[in-house]
Amino acid sequence: MRKTTNENIPYYWEKNQAARNGNGSYTTDGTKLYSYALMIGDTNEKGEKILFDYRAGTTLGMQSMTTSQHVSKAVLSCDYISDGVTLVDRFKYKR
Numbered sequence: 001m002r003k004t005t006n007e008n009i010p011y012y013w014e015k016n017q018a019a020r021n022g023n024g025s026y027t028t029d030g031t032k033l034y035s036y037a038l039m040i041g042d043t044n045e046k047g048e049k050i051l052f053d054y055r056a057g058t059t060l061g062m063q064s065m066t067t068s069q070h071v072s073k074a075v076l077s078c079d080y081i082s083d084g085v086t087l088v089d090r091f092k093y094k095r
Contacts, residue, residue: 001027006070009033010077013041014049026070035070038063041078050087051078059084 002012002019006026012019013028020027027034033041033051041051051074056062060083075081081093 006073009070010074013074014077016043016047025066033070033074035063035067038067040067040071041074048079049077050080050082051075051090053081053083 002017003022004012004019006021009019009021009026009028010033013030013033016030018027018029025036028041031043032039033049035054038054039052040054041049043049051071052060054060054063054071055068062068075090078090080087081090082088
């Protein structure tokens with residue numbers, strides 16, 4: 001598994017490649033995206049990336065400041081964002 005910076009983890013998720021940050025708190029196997037042990041992103045059967053919005057003000061809610069930062073870094077690498085109730089194209093997602 002490639003070791004890289006937090007900023008690059010979403011890139012590897014988008015490209016379906018495994019990667020992790022220095023301390024292993026932000027990882028991807030290329031299909032799923034994790035903040036610690038929490039899955040914050042997944043890939044559907046069409047290969048589309050779905051990000052789960054674990055930030056304040058969503059139905060999923062904020063899990064930790066670090067997880068919120070991990071989610072924020074992945075927004076540009078996903079196709080859809082889920083707030084726990086709805087699934088929205090990332091270009092139409094309103095926060």
